[in-house]
Amino acid sequence: MSVRDYALLRVASVVEATTLLALVGVAVPLKHFWGWPDAVRLMGPVHGLAFLSFGWTLMQASAQGDWPRAEVFRAALLACLPFGGFVNERRFAAKV
């Protein structure tokens, strides 16, 4: 895998992590505490697309680099947790 492939994976990780934080940390409180659901309506699909992009990039990289299944599973699990995407980004940066 090239440096460019890893760079793409790192960008996808950061975008996924940032949109998850925006959804969970900003949009959801705005909906439940201030009665403003529009932020969730906007950030839900945005994070959905970011998560899909990360998942697609992860699958492509894992097939291309023949990664062990445990590593793919760990990255997918981390992507579901707040700040986990940033941990993924650091892990991918260390692989370059």
Added chain:
Amino acid sequence: MDYLTLKSLHVACVLVHVGGLFANALTLAFLETPRDTARLAALRRLRIWDRFVTGPAMIALWGLGLYMAQTSGQFGAAWLWAKLVLVVALSALHGLLAGTLRRAVADPLRPVHGWIGWTPPFLAASVAVVAILAVAKPF
């Protein structure tokens, strides 16, 4: 843009994406090792097609699909959630096939994994179920 126009564009993107998926899956399933120069050239062209046609079609179909589901208020429907599970699996499979295609071009001596042989029938079954869910909306 009205709902029917969006739906037509969504279906057009689905057709292009599924066509690309079958091209990748069937090519890789029947691929022999070692790969000669002509076969590698064909794989490179398929990779370009995947990058500039199949991939963008997938992004467009997801964008249009999520927008339609949200604006039409159908996000709570059970058939849509069942369809979502399948299309997420199909998108992940596309990522795996795209990565395998890249590796097949980069290393002509390395055989592809055995599970690739199962992807064409899996694709056919999944696409059939997605079509039934989207058109008949059984639940």
